[in-house]
Amino acid sequence: MTKPIQIAIDGPAAAGKSTIAKIVAEQLGYIYIDTGAMYRAITLKALQEGINMASNEEAGALLKKTEIDLQPSENGQLVFLDKKNVTEEIRSQNVTKAVSEMAAHSSVREHMVELQQQLSESRGVVMDGRDIGTHVLPNAELKVFMSASVEERARRRFEDNTNRGFHVPVEELQEEIAQRDKMDSEREVSPLKKADDAIYMDTTSLTIKQAADEILRLAKERLS
Ligand code: CDP
Ligand code: CDP
16 A cells, blocks of 8 residues: 655645645545644633733643644544534634734644644644644645635635624734734744745635645655
């Protein structure tokens, strides 16, 4: 049997990473890991416990006593925080607005990277996030940096929210996305950045199928 490969998909918010990563993983029979969900889960707990989110020490200490578990499901992945299913709750605007501050802490990132590397050890994996190709899976056989115009990304998030029954104006979403991309790109510890050996993919005018097919084609090239 061909040795499974590791696929890293990075890029800014709402570029299509998780939707496409899920399809690619399913087609290849690999596991899918949404690392953003892990940062969202610890942010939810920080909000619930009212810790000082500006403190690297407090954020790291909180994560050490927290259990974050990802389980595959029909729709991709379920997220458990201390055994409670928080899959929907972590997508709230409160969490979205606070997550980049938590994710900037070195104490949080070091622990998360360890967890993510353990989850993907010796198996076929598609992992999406911001630092997968640069830090978490530096030897991944296939790295993709996915992006799209900020207007298109805000439009997509608007549709996602509408389908979930939330109504946030598209202008507010665009502003929040731009602000989060800026924080993620400018932080000191493993900022959002294209790995030198990543393939750039602009999904602005691609359908989900076109983008997934292209990644599957690249994966098959590496598998053969
Ligand atoms: O789905 P969306 O693009 O809105 O975001 P996400 O993938 O759920 O990630 C939420 C946030 O977690 C990002 O804005 C980053 O601040 C952080 N993150 C990170 O720092 N490193 C990762 N590998 C994944 C997410
Ligand atoms: O994971 P990330 O934040 O990068 O994006 P996502 O949550 O996978 O995608 C955001 C939304 O854009 C989802 O509703 C996707 O179905 C949609 N999308 C799209 O319409 N066209 C694409 N080429 C990619 C994603």
